[in-house]
Amino acid sequence: MRTHLCGELRQDHAGTTVSVCGWVGRRREHGEHLAFIDLRDHSGIIQCVVDGAADLRSEYVVRITGTVRPRPEGTVNNALATGEVEVGDCTVDILSVAAPPPFPIDERADQVDEMIRLKYRYLDLRRERMQRNLRLRAAVNSAIRGAMERQGFIEVETPMLMPSTPEGAREFLVPSRQVPGSFYALPQSPQLFKQLLMVGGTDRYYQMARCLRDEDLRADRQYEFMQLDAEASFVTEAEVLEFISEAVLAAAEAAVGERPGEIEQMTWHDAIDRFGSDKPDLRFGMELVELTPVFASTEFKAFASAAAIKGIRVPGGSAQFGRNKLDALTERAKQAGAQGLVWMRVGDAGALESPVAKFLSTTEQADLVSATAAEAGDLLLLVADEWMTTCEVLGTLRNDIGRPPVHEGPYRYVWIVDFPMFVGRSEDGRPKPGHHPFTRPHPEDVDRLESDPMSVRSKAYDLVLNGWELGSGSLRIHEPELQQRIFDLLGISPEEAQRRFGFFLTPFTYGAPPHGGFAFGIDRLVAILAGEENIREVIAFPKPQSGVDPMTQAPTPVEEAQLRDLGLRLLPPRP
């Protein structure tokens, strides 16, 4: 039907007769016998010169046959990749007529209410931005598959209908027709199955896996999302990181044309201590500065009793942050868990302007300025609390103040390793798992599991890109005895473990290889590589925050008969 794509015509094609198909974009009519048509397909736009366009309208679908020719002197359009040529002597076949679109099918739609874009997503997708994102995503998917397969991984599909495992995220449930009153759950991830694939001798598995979690939607979260899910047997942590790094770097290269350097590693402790976050954005400085020694013998009460005092220096922030903004920062700090926030404006010769300056000795003030390398005009923000709280509060402020937009480079990948095995304690005083209960404890710390569990590190790791958590993984426990030690710590008896995870635990009594794996979010990776703030921009048919699809209206009520078939009856709506 066509010989070329709109966007590929160049000077080389001059003199050839071509047929191009696409949608009518802008028309410029100059009387009855001359009109310029911008014909658009996914590849770009080509100007066609036609003898009258009276019967053409925006978004009509046409096939245009004509001759490629250089544009006349002085009419070249450098804003267009095809701007040196045009298609002349055109014959136009109208393949479909179109109602006027509800919004312009070009970059101006970036400003249009997103609900309208989602309601008419098929029109939105015609735009260059969306086609670029879809194609970038496809390139990333393809590169990942290639990288995994080169490394000996095979793709295996796992069930979408699986038993409910109430730990973790809220699940989507699917009522069973053949077993009335029972439900399948849609997978939050293929976690359990991929480990069973290892027991099954698959050795290296991967899957572009759709995962579903019934949690509130955000800019970086949809109900359904895609993960590169992978697991490998007989591997060290370093090998797993290498496999995944290769996939990510290959994906990045496919997306932006340049392969990033080696991905650096940072321990969880360092990430928290230096950046106040386990997903640090390394694109900018403003690192947390250790100030506890500076105030070791201070008279200032709020500092004297604190386990950890740290600060961040906001270069030039003194003028930038008036009282209103400082109040807002204080509020934000409290929201993040701090008792309060100490701010100081740095004046000439290290003079400090602050409500608390009068409580600090001259030595303390001088040491503070020197520890933070503060200069006149800077703003210092100090928090004093437990180590973790101090770090996290300052990390929140650091991001709020300094974090660049997504589309601003460079790309800073970092592996966060040596996560703590447990984070906090539940109400009955039991440690809570940081990753999941099948995560392998760090071999150097395993002796302290019972005596000092909170100090035990795990073989869990996260991949972080520009402050976004792309995904996480771990080496797993393959020995039933060690697994039961962990369950004991979590307060799960052998009987309860059997009841909750039986189908998963029994296989490990039949000879399980040491194994470990990883999963990371394709949507987030693609969004960052595409320079998009929101993963909805890299998903063909996403849902808004309410979860209601404005195009399909899903979710919808169903027929009474369907409910009866499933043995279900609806309760009256909650008041």
Add this chain to the structure above:
RNA sequence: GGUCCCGUGGUGCAGUUUGGAGUGCACGCCGGCCUGUCAAGCCGGAGGUCGCGGGUUCAAAUCCCGUCGGGACCGCCA
């Protein structure tokens, strides 16, 4: 569950602070003119439940209360 922001012809906005006739701008749409434009240009025209409901007032897009929808964030996401 919570905090903050937004809602005005098909689209994007101004108007809301300080109440006074649906008042305006740009794009789009319809008709006319126009032979080198590319945000084409010129002339004319159509198009409105100011999200919805209630209240205050002589009078509400504007003030108050409620509600619906959207977004960002917190909670939540082992």
